[in-house]
Amino acid sequence: MKHDGVLMGKVDQQELAEFAKQADAWFAENTPGDPGFMLPLSFLEVGTDQQFEFLRDWQRKVYEAGYLGAAWPTDYGGGGLDQAFQDAATEAMRRHKGPIMLNAIGLNWAGPLLLDMGAEAEKSKHLKNILSAEDIWCQGFSEPDNGSDLGNAQLTAVRDGGDYVLNGSKIWTTLGNYAKYMILLARTNKDAPNKYAGLSFFLAPMTVAGVETHPIRKISGEYGFTQTFFTDARIPAGCLMGEEGQGWLIALRTLEYERGARGGQAGGYIMTPIDVASVVDLAKEMKRDGAPAIEDPLVRDKLVEFIIEGQALDLCDQRGRIAPLVQDRPMALPLSAKLMWSEFAQRLTAFAMSLTGAKGGYYVGEPNAVERGLWTRSYLNSFAATIGGGTSEIQRNIIAEHVLGLPKG
C-alpha cells in the first residue's frame, strides 16, 4: 500500500478539499496587486508606515477570512481546525503570491509558545490580537554585547513591589518601533549559580515610560529593526512568564519555534518564498555574448545544481514526516532546516545577481535595474537569515553537539 508519507488519519479529506478550494478562490479574489510602492521582502525589513499599514491590513483581512490561525483553538480566536487546513490555506496564499504576514514574532514564536506554556490569562489576553495584528510583537533577546552567547544577557529586571524595573538595552529588535509587546529575556538574579539560572522571561509591554526605540539602518539601505533602550522602565509583575529563573528554558523553547524545529505556528509565510524557477526564467532573459545566458553550459550546470538542492530541501521536509526514514537521528532534519535553506538562499541570490551581468551593478530605485533591483536586494537581505535567529556557525555547533554528539567547543 503506497502513501505519500502524509498522515491522513483524522482529517476528512472531502472537507479539506472543499476548504482548499474556497481558500484558493478567496486568495484569487483578494490578493492585492502592486500597491505602487516597494513592499519588504520579509517581516524583517518593514521600514515605513506605509508598508506597515498595508501589511497590517492584509494580515487582518486574511485572519478574518479564516486563513490564518485556522489550526489554533477557537477559544483564543483560532479556527479550531486540523493543521492540514491551515497548510492548505498557506499553500493557496503562496500560489497567488500574497504579501507576507506582518506579525511574524507573534504568529510564529510568541503565539505557539503561549499555546504551549502560557497561563490561561496570557492566552486569552494575547492570542487573538496576535492573529488580527492588533498587537504587534517583537523579541528582546540579543544585546549589544551578548548575541550568540544569549545566555549571558545582562538587561536587568528588578522586582519592586508590584512591578519589575527594567534597565539595559536590547538590539536588532525586529519590528521594535511598531511593537506593543516584547518577549523579553532579562536577568533577575545576578548571583545565580550559573549565568542561565539568573534569567527570566517576560511578556513585556513596550508602551510604558522608559522604553525607547532607535531604528537602525540595514545593509540593504532599508530599516526594520531597532536598538531598544530600557531606563527604569516599570512593567507589572504579572508580565513574568512562568517563574523567575525559568527564562533560559522558555527562551530555548522559543528558539525552537523560531527555527521551525517545533510546529504550531499560526500559518502563512513571513518571507517572500525564493524560488529557483524564477532564477531559471532570469537566465532565459539575460544575455551572455549575445545569446541567452541559459545557453551557457556553465550557467546550465549551476542552475541544475540549484534545482537539485532546492528540490532536496522540499524532499527533506517531506521525509521528516515519515518516521521510519528519520529514526536514526530524529532531530536531524528539524535542526538542520534553517541552516540548509538560509545558506542555499544566499548562494542562489548571489548567482542570480551574477546572471544579471552589468546590470548587477544597479540597485533599487534605478529604473534600468532588473526586476527593480530584486536580486541584489535579496542577496543583501539573505544575511538576515544566516545571522538572525542564531548564525549558521551556531546552527552548525548545535547540529554537531545535539544531533551528532560531538564534544562542545
Next chain:
Amino acid sequence: MDHLGRMGFSEAQADLLEVATSFCREKSPVEKARKLLDDEKGYDPAVWNEIVALGWLGIAIPEEYDGAGLGLAEVAPVIEQMGRRLLAGPFCSSTLAAQALLAGGTEEQRKTFLPQIIAGEIATLALSEESGDWSLVHLKARAERAGDKFSLSGVKNFVWDASAARWIIASVLYEGEPALVMIECGALPDGALRREVIIDETRRSYELKLDGVDVPASALLDPAKARAALAHIHLAANLLAAAEMVGGTQAVIDYTIDYLQTRKQFGKLIGAYQGLKHPTVNAFTQYEQARSHLYAAAHCFNEQGTGEIATRMAKAEADKALSYAADRAIQFHGGFGFTYECDAQLYRRRAIWHASQYGDAAYHRRKLAELIL
C-alpha cells in the same frame, strides 16, 4: 520545472528497511568486509544463500515469475543497508540482470531465467567497453548471424561478479543496432575472463573477451526492446548505486564522528574544534539531502519522465555526498587516515568506483540540464 519527484514510502519498504538494517549489521561487520578484500571470490557464499532464502532477489520481479511483485523502490532500502555495511556479493549484478530480462527479454527467456535468478543462480551484465564511455549504445562488440547461432566478437569491461555468474547478458551491435545476448558462462573458452584491478576492493570485476564465443539463436533478447532496455538498466543501475552510496555516506560519517569523539590533541577531543566539527556537519546535511533524493527517486522510479529526473538527481547527490564525506574522513583521521588500515579509504574508494560506473555527478547534471531547463 515539472516532473520533479516526490517523497513516498511503502509499508513493504519500511519492513525491508528494518530487516535489512539488522541483517547487514550482523552479517557484515567491517572486520569481515576487510577479510573478504583478499578473498578471490570476494563474498561469503553462506551469506549469499541467506539473502537468497530471504527472497530479496525476487523483490522487484513480478509474481508470475515467482517474484514478490514489488519494485526497485523496495530494493533500494536493502541496498542502502548493504552499502552501509560494505556487504559484498553479487546482489546488484543479479538484480540488474533481472531488470534487463524484464525490460528486454522475450517471454520465453523471462520464464526460463527469472525464477532461477530468484533461486540464487547469479547473472550479471557486460555493457561497458574499453572506451570507458558511459553511453551504453556506442558499441564495438558485435554479434554476427552464423546459421542458427550468433558468433560474438570484441571485448567487454567492468563485468561485475563474472566469475561467480552462471549467465552474462552482454550488449553487442547486431545489424548495426545495439542488442543484448545472454551468454552461458559454462560455454566460455578458457581465458575469456580476466579479473580487472579495480579501486573498490570489496567488489569483483572482469574483462570478457567475446572473440570465438558462439551463442544459440535463442540467446538473443528481443531486439525491438534493446534500446529501451539499455535506458532502463542505466537508470536502474544508478538508482541502486545511489542507494549503496547513501548507506556508505552514513557509515563513513558515523566512523568519523567516532574518531572525533575519542581522539585528543592539545588536551581536547578533536571534535571540539570547529575546523573539524563544521565540515562534518556539512557532510551530514549533504547526506540528509542525498537520502531524501534517494527515497524520492525510489518512490517515483517507474513514472515516465519523473523517474529519470529523480534518479539522476539521486545519483548526482549521492556521488557528491559520499565523495565529500569520505574525503573529509581521510583528512580528519590525520596520519592514520592516510593508511590502508583506516576504514576511510574503503568508502573513498567506493565513491570513486560508483562515480566511474554509469556516470558521475557532473554527467548526470548535464543530462538533467537537457531534461529540466
